[in-house]
Amino acid sequence: MRRMTYREALREALREEMGHDSSVFLLGEDIGRHWGGAFKVTDGLAQQFGDERVRDTPISESAIVGTGVGAAITGMRPVAEIMFGDLTALAMDQIANQAAKIRYMFGGQASCPLVIRTPFGAGVNIASHHSQSLEAWFMHVPGLQVAVPSTPYDAKGLLKTAIRGSNPVLFCEHKLLYPVEGDVPEDEYTIPFGVAEVKRKGSDVTVVATMYMVHKARNAAAELEEEGLSVEVIDPRTLTPLDKKAIVDSVKKTGRLVIVSEDCKTGGVSAEISSVVAEEAIDYLDAPIKRVTGADTPIPFSPPLEQYVIPDEKAIIKAVKEVV
Amino acid sequence: MTLALPKEKLAEMYRKMLEIRCFEEKVFELYGQNLVPGTIHLYAGEEAVAVGVCSSLRKDDYITSTHRGHGHCIAKGAELKRTMAEILGKKTGYCKGKGGSMHIADFNVGMLGATAVVGAGLPIAVGAGLSAKLRKTDQVVACFFGEGASNQGTFHESINMASAWSLPVIFVCENNLYAMGTRQSRIMNVENIADRAVAYGIPGVTVDGNDVLAVFEASQKAVDRARGGGGPTLIECKTYRHKGHSRVDPAKYRPKEEVEQWLARDPLKRFKEVLLQNSDFSQSEVQEIEEKIAADIEDAVKFAVQSPYPAPEEALEDVYA
Numbered sequence: 001m002r003r004m005t006y007r008e009a010l011r012e013a014l015r016e017e018m019g020h021d022s023s024v025f026l027l028g029e030d031i032g033r034h035w036g037g038a039f040k041v042t043d044g045l046a047q048q049f050g051d052e053r054v055r056d057t058p059i060s061e062s063a064i065v066g067t068g069v070g071a072a073i074t075g076m077r078p079v080a081e082i083m084f085g086d087l088t089a090l091a092m093d094q095i096a097n098q099a100a101k102i103r104y105m106f107g108g109q110a111s112c113p114l115v116i117r118t119p120f121g122a123g124v125n126i127a128s129h130h131s132q133s134l135e136a137w138f139m140h141v142p143g144l145q146v147a148v149p150s151t152p153y154d155a156k157g158l159l160k161t162a163i164r165g166s167n168p169v170l171f172c173e174h175k176l177l178y179p180v181e182g183d184v185p186e187d188e189y190t191i192p193f194g195v196a197e198v199k200r201k202g203s204d205v206t207v208v209a210t211m212y213m214v215h216k217a218r219n220a221a222a223e224l225e226e227e228g229l230s231v232e233v234i235d236p237r238t239l240t241p242l243d244k245k246a247i248v249d250s251v252k253k254t255g256r257l258v259i260v261s262e263d264c265k266t267g268g269v270s271a272e273i274s275s276v277v278a279e280e281a282i283d284y285l286d287a288p289i290k291r292v293t294g295a296d297t298p299i300p301f302s303p304p305l306e307q308y309v310i311p312d313e314k315a316i317i318k319a320v321k322e323v324v
Numbered sequence: 325m326t327l328a329l330p331k332e333k334l335a336e337m338y339r340k341m342l343e344i345r346c347f348e349e350k351v352f353e354l355y356g357q358n359l360v361p362g363t364i365h366l367y368a369g370e371e372a373v374a375v376g377v378c379s380s381l382r383k384d385d386y387i388t389s390t391h392r393g394h395g396h397c398i399a400k401g402a403e404l405k406r407t408m409a410e411i412l413g414k415k416t417g418y419c420k421g422k423g424g425s426m427h428i429a430d431f432n433v434g435m436l437g438a439t440a441v442v443g444a445g446l447p448i449a450v451g452a453g454l455s456a457k458l459r460k461t462d463q464v465v466a467c468f469f470g471e472g473a474s475n476q477g478t479f480h481e482s483i484n485m486a487s488a489w490s491l492p493v494i495f496v497c498e499n500n501l502y503a504m505g506t507r508q509s510r511i512m513n514v515e516n517i518a519d520r521a522v523a524y525g526i527p528g529v530t531v532d533g534n535d536v537l538a539v540f541e542a543s544q545k546a547v548d549r550a551r552g553g554g555g556p557t558l559i560e561c562k563t564y565r566h567k568g569h570s571r572v573d574p575a576k577y578r579p580k581e582e583v584e585q586w587l588a589r590d591p592l593k594r595f596k597e598v599l600l601q602n603s604d605f606s607q608s609e610v611q612e613i614e615e616k617i618a619a620d621i622e623d624a625v626k627f628a629v630q631s632p633y634p635a636p637e638e639a640l641e642d643v644y645a
Contacts, residue, residue: 004393025458052458058488063447065479067544073436077459098448106429106437107419108642119639142643166645264378291467 001183009154009184010041010151010173013159014079016188018049018247021077024163025053027064028081028117039119039178040081053200065116069099069168076315077163084130085120085172088137099168111166111290115159121174121212121262122299122310131299131306133263135210138170139239139272145169145193146239150214152182154237157191164190174211174262184230185299194241198250205320206250208273209233209260213311217260220316231320248251248281255286256323260316265293287323292316325345329537331603337536338599339613341371341592346621347404348504351394351425355571359629361413364425367395369534369566372582372591373498374399376539376561377466378533380547386434386452386465388445389481391426392498393438394567396468401433404624414631421501421634434463442503443476445469450482453491464492464550466543471560472503478542483558492550494543497560498533504569505577518560526556533561534591537598563591571585 006175010237032054034045046054061082068078082088092202095116111297136319138146145167149155155173161171173242180247184192199214200221214235221231232250236243249258257277261272270291277289295309348368348615354360367374378387378399387486389396397407402418410417411425418430429437436452448517449467456463474497485621486493497517501508521528531542539561546557564586568575575583583627599605 023459054532057490058481058485060481060485062478063450063485064480066444066478067451067454067485069447070388070436070453071455071458072451073431074452074455076455093444094442094447096442098439102437103645104642105419105420105423105427106431107417108645109419109429109431110437111645145644146456265401 001118002186003181004152004184004199005178006152006155006180006182007039007041007178008160009156011043011045012164012184013156014042014045015048017163018045018053018316019161023075024077024079025055025174026079026081027055027057027067028084029057029059031081036290037081039175042081043180050242057232061087062094065091065094066098068114068116069094069102072112072168073102073110077113079115079117079163082116082118082185085118085134086117086129086132088116088134089144091218095138095144095170096141100141104143112168113166114168115162116169116170117173119173119175121314122175122306123176123212125303125306128298130312133294134174135239136268136272139257139269142265143168144240147174147193147237148172148210148239149237150177150211150235152180152184154182154191154197156236157189158193160190161193171173172211176212180215191237194243196234196236196243196246198232199235200231200233202230202254204230204324205256205258205322206234206247206254207231207233207258207260208247210239210269211262212258213262216313217316218312220313223313224317229320229324239324242272242276244276244280251277251281254285255284257285258290258292258316258319260292260311262310263289263299264296268293290319290323327523329594331605332602333379333482334599334605335613336367337375338610339542339617341536341595342614342617343404343620344371344374344398345592346617347408347624348394350621350625352567353506354412354625359412360425362424363570363572364411365392365570366567369569369586369590370498370500371395371538372595373496373533373561373563374468376536376578377496377543379540381466384434385463386436386449387467388449388452388467389438389447390470391438391440392470393426393428394504396438397428397430400435401427401580402430402435404507404620405627408624408628409631412628413633414628415634416627416631420638422540430574437563443469443473443478443519445481446473446478449493450491453493456491456492458640462551464494466635468496468498470503471499471508471517474520483524483556483602485527486556487526487616490553490555492576493556494546494550495556495558496543499560499562500565502569502575505573507577514549517575518558523557528558528560530560530562533563534589534594536591536595549585564636585633588603597600
């Protein structure tokens with residue numbers, strides 16, 4: 001199988017969709033020919049498709065998203081890049097009040113096929129304004145879809161689905177994943193939203209993990225296997241829609257649930273997943289649900305501080321052992 | 325004098341202005357009868373702006389609108405019946421009762437909807453303009469907003485972007501002097517919003533927003549420029565709302581003399597005088613228009629009142645496509 005990085009897989013999805021459909025265009029800060037995106041995802045695309053379709057914008061997050069909304073409701077399929085996930089705060093009205101509600105408020109007259117790509121996640125020592133994981137904010141906004149790919153394969157397939165869809169999508173990427181390699185087939189494919197994937201089969205404990213935490217959960221599962229514990233790792237791949245059935249089915253099988261997510265614990269991704277299981281499978285649980293999450297703090301700068309607030313393999317292993 | 329315009333065009337402009345006025349008066353009346361849920365922001369007094377601008381647009385051109393949007397809808401060609409039904413929360417309304425007074429849209433006539441977040445329509449208008457440019461149509465976008473919105477960050481971001489990309493957008497500032505109850509002079513050190521155009525390297529013009537022909541002329545010039553690839557224009561229309569900000573507001577913060585002064589410059593009254601004095605409109609022709617509109621409004625009310633409410637569970641529809 002062909003290997004490529006998460007970054008290359010995203011770029012290939014953009015390239016393919018721009019090739020198929022002239023209504024697809026990209027806009028964002030420094031995504032064009034002179035820089036290729038802060039994380040180089042769009043590198044080379046302006047050279048191939050021109051500056052009109054790969055547009056460098058002013059530093060105006062609200063107008064970037066709003067322009068995307070206006071273009072999306074008039075027949076285009078914009079893909080906006082917000083350079084860092086934290087900066088979605090600057091565009092929050094356009095995301096949460098406009099993009100998400102425009103179809104509903106107008107009684108279904110409009111569709112808003114806008115994709116907003118943005119990187120979340122800590123781990124590269126760039127402190128509080130460039131490191132947070134805010135996926136849960138967007139789960140709380142009806143009308144938005146939220147994708148959280150963890151592998152190059154998922155990144156490509158989900159991004160293509162997002163671009164082809166008819167709804168606004170918050171497409172969450174993770175900075176530490178950009179250089180991560182994985183298998184990506186030569187042939188084109190898409191991945192439907194709302195379908196989780198079992199990233200590792202197991203029978204003793206269910207671990208639901210997202211984004212970069214999927215990799216840490218797999219590492220932890222491999223270590224635990226040596227100790228005789230069989231861990232099933234489930235990656236929801238999209239948070240909205242959420243594949244509740246896959247999670248609940250796994251919990252019914254194992255009777256134990258650990259949720260691993262980098263975002264804050266309070267009101268976070270893990271809170272929603274716990275609630276789903278509490279509502280739909282509590283009778284199957286043989287132990288309390290455990291959550292391994294980011295601390296309820298902003299992300300600090302200094303490496304030892306930063307590492308302290310992000311979940312690691314050790315914390316996952318500890319949590320798994322506590323529920324068995 | 326622009327009465328060089330064809331008679332039918334002038335009649336249509338008068339008809340639209342009067343439709344808006346009568347419509348708003350009727351909405352006010354229905355509100356008093358508890359038939360309108362929520363609140364209302366009436367456009368009465370500002371008709372010359374919406375009609376002057378929309379008269380310079382084609383059907384396939386776009387507009388974006390605000391919480392004070394009934395006039396924009398009607399001026400762009402939305403039906404009175406479905407507009408009224410939406411305001412009453414009925415299933416037959418443009419948005420099936422999900423939007424209401426502050427969120428009416430009619431995509432079939434290029435009315436891309438009213439947003440009730442002040443200033444939020446500007447970036448969306450820029451996007452529609454970019455879309456027209458990328459699709460290589462020659463459509464233009466008129467973006468309505470108030471002088472209050474010109475203090476939002478989106479004003480700066482949007483006009484800068486539209487200018488940098490030479491997009492076909494006409495930014496129409498309806499300066500009615502008050503952002504809710506806050507007089508412009510208390511919160512801004514510029515008298516003319518149009519002066520801000522300098523900051524973006526685009527033309528900025530201030531016009532008498534109670535003179536529909538003046539608005540039309542300025543708008544037509546901006547539309548021609550935009551359609552020809554010349555980029556955006558900022559038009560400031562000085563106008564005045566006849567009522568308060570919303571239904572509950574008696575507008576006591578406005579000096580009595582000021583209100584009287586502006587009421588004396590009522591755009592509808594002025595246009596009617598111009599029509600009767602400077603064109604070959606007869607009193608009876610004007611009267612004919614007026615009677616037809618009175619009947620149309622009654623039909624719209626009847627339609628809206630008799631229409632059913634949506635079924636409660638329809639609240640769960642249209643969240644996702």
